[in-house]
Amino acid sequence: MDPQLSTDDTLPPTSAASLPLPATPPDALLTDAPTPASNTNSFAPRTDLAQLTARTEAVRTQIGQVIVGQQDLLQLLLTALLADGHVLLEGVPGVAKTLTAKLLARTLDVPFSRIQFTPDLMPADVLGTSIFRPAQGDFEFRPGPIFASVVLIDEINRAPAKTQSALFEVMEERTVTQDGRTHRMASPFVVLATQNPIEQEGTYRLPEAQLDRFLFKLNVGYPTLAEEIQILQGHHSGFGGTPLERVKPVLTATDLAALRQQVGQQRVEANVLEYIAKIVGQTRAHKALYLGASPRASLALLNGAKALAALRGRDFVTPEDVQFLAAPVLRHRIMLTPEREMEGGTADEVVKTIVQSVEVPR
């Protein structure tokens, strides 16, 4: 992942005395620098984040049994889960996009369904259809596979726009309207979609309206050399079998609802709100962009930052959280100008320059 996660930031606040101080060389400076520890107890989250930390750590542990590395990906998936958002995973074949999504779904004790998108898929195949019952003389609605709490849509860009548009309502409003009746989705409702950026044959570009409905677009990259060696070692030493069986559900729908409520109470200072608005606003005036981000992007950045701050053990949002999430939130919501695309520019580069151009509130 592009943004670098500060490992220290993931730790819950501890007293300064317990911070790992490096070995001090004889001629080092600040050797007797007093660590300001006298009042550290006052600087702790005002809401109890212990439950949230424990639950999310349990999810990490479960997934970590199978997935090697991809820590930032996991962090962002958990962020999206806590922020009640959908995630689009993009990566070349074989980097465990689908497996990661399936494992995350398995750690949740909620209904799960998987839809393999194909070019001939119809909206009714996703949403459901009404079937006539001759005995009763009426129509009965048969829910489609979208009616689950965690829906994995594999290869989402293989279905045409007609089928994609069937997801608009359910992704944004969490309802499905058919034959004049509105069916409400159960909570939680999370769509985890995967797509492959390489193949062009038989694929369709996702409509902008649908892309905007994804909280994050996460680029799943290759593992590092050490991680790949670890993958090989695990496989060689008899990793076989179905990896999904090793993962147990550790989070119920009720737990998740409570954690989300806690995330909703995170504090966001006015200057940080302005910082978010400025970053998103800059996308609408940037000369390299044909289409800027919508206000929905500002809300996504805010909700994501609140969830990430909670995962990092804080009860308030800092600009660091906003910067970390800027690319995952904005990269799929902006469109480069044709000139910039021909020059080889990427959305991530533009987002980076935009973040660099806005002063951090301090």
Next chain:
Amino acid sequence: MRKVNIKLLSARTGGALALLLALGGAPALATPPQLPAALPSLSAPADTATAPPLPPDAAVPQPVRRPAASHLRELRGQHDFQYTDVREEPEQAGFWARLLRWFFRGLSRLFDTKGGRVAWDVILYLLIGGGLVYAVLKFLQVDLTKVFGRAPRALPLAYEAGQENIHALDFSQAIAQAEATGNLRLAVRLGYLQLLKQLTDRELIAWQPDKTNQAYLRELETSRPTARAPFAELTRQFEYIWYGELPLPAALYAPVRESQRQFGQQLSGAGVRPPAA
């Protein structure tokens, strides 16, 4: 050579006139073709006793029909039969047209010589070659500035107007004023900004408005690892107070401010030197 638009003539004056002009343009057809001597004779065999005599030729030659003079005049008057090029008079052309004509005539004279043609070929090949090289470099995304042995220039960032310039702010006065007005939260913020300025002055961090506190901590870890832990704690305090809107009674403010002051004194003290270049 006469230019005859047969198709047009046929359309406008009918097939008869076209045929007439075509016949007039091909006088050789008026006389019968002479057979080559080498061909075998087509005359009757020597024994003609049984052949009946041919009747005398009674055909009357048809006179050549000529179109009426008035009809010809009418046709000549039609625009379609005007085959002379109508050139625009120079004085009727506008300034831009005359300028272009002058330019292209000059260019034509220049390249109309043998040397000019060679030069034109060289220029053409250079342009094609340059275009191909540029396309390949662009396709490979090669940074051309590195070819000439220098790093790409860092463009100045289009920063938003900052709230304060930490290098121009009188921190002592501003903190004293904030304390006097009871705005302790602002005083902590100013104290933290003062520490960032001191770290920048000692070249322990590189101040940039877009950097976060965590970015400075990462820089400090490289430039002065021993200073990282105490500064991390001061950063945490600042973030709880500023971003976290932690209520800050005077009892809590005093030790926080004292910690900042002590860290600042350590930075300003004799022991702290800028890192070696």
